[in-house]
Amino acid sequence: MSPPDVLPGSLGSCIGVYVRKYLEGAKLAAGLKLKIEADFPKEPPMCFKEIKVTIYLEGVELDECRLAMMEFIKNCPVHNTLKASPAISINLG
Numbered sequence: 001m002s003p004p005d006v007l008p009g010s011l012g013s014c015i016g017v018y019v020r021k022y023l024e025g026a027k028l029a030a031g032l033k034l035k036i037e038a039d040f041p042k043e044p045p046m047c048f049k050e051i052k053v054t055i056y057l058e059g060v061e062l063d064e065c066r067l068a069m070m071e072f073i074k075n076c077p078v079h080n081t082l083k084a085s086p087a088i089s090i091n092l093g
Helices: 005-025 066-073 077-085
Strands: 029-039 050-060
Touching: 005 029, 005 050, 005 066, 005 077
Parallel strands: none
Antiparallel strands: 029 050
């Protein structure tokens, strides 16, 4: 696995944890699958243009809890970090 493969995987796993937390808190049982798609160019600039995460839940009706679940999921720290475009410093010691 390359570092660019790990970043979308980290986002997907964090979102998956938050989906599970929401389902447990709401006392909902569901099968969970995530699909993560990411565009990583072959030419500069070498950065993701888009990362798509699709959540598939089996056995739960989402109509009543969709908005609340999405708001809860957005608390994922990986999602929040990527949205914030944090300053990154690289130093040679």
